[in-house]
Amino acid sequence: MARSLDIRSDLPTPLPIGTAAQLRLLDEGAHLFLTSGYAETTMREIASAAGMKAGSIYHHFSSKEEMLELILVQGIDVMIQSFHQTQRETRQQDALSRLLAHIRAHLGSLFEHGPYTAAHVTTFPYAPTEVRKRIVPVRDGYETLWTELLESLSDSGAITLPSSVSMTRLILMGAMNQTIEWFDPSGNQSVDQLAEAIANQLWDGVTPR
Known part of the structure; x- marks a missing residue:
């Protein structure tokens, strides 16, 4: 059984x-960080x-870096909360419904909760090192959390991963996050x-044949 992570406790304490x-x-x-870029x-x-x-x-804020960190924290916090809420709501559902609900929750974080999560995805690579x-x-x-979700679906026999769990997760996360660039x-x-x-698309590639 996948363990439940309370990763929000690891969030840096914002001012x-x-x-x-x-x-x-x-x-x-x-x-502005989302539409124009941090730099x-x-x-x-x-x-x-x-x-x-x-x-x-x-x-109100000492620097742009301070603002960025608060924005990044808020963005990841939205994703974490959405994941845990979806996990609670779909625990008894079938594998495809669970997978769909989690994908929908992640996309909802990107498009329906203000610019913070989308700004996190696009801006994090350019944030200062510290x-x-x-x-x-x-x-x-x-x-x-996503790795453990995929592992639980695999362990139950609902899906057969064609590659490693981490590779499947990276492909899925990349597909979801890239939608910021083109989806309206x-x-x-x-x-x-x-x-x-x-x-x-993912289900077609991972369901047992």
């Missing part, structure tokens, strides 16, 4: 936030997007349909 101004700045920062975004641009004077942002070091253990923990949730296809397409 206290919560004022409307701080949250607005983080919202705009996450949006290309300036603190002045974030302040302007939030309707503040350039110098005012430093009353920030990445603090976030990596939590990312590894989230990936372990306001277009002709819904997130539900996207999740079904990815789940069906």
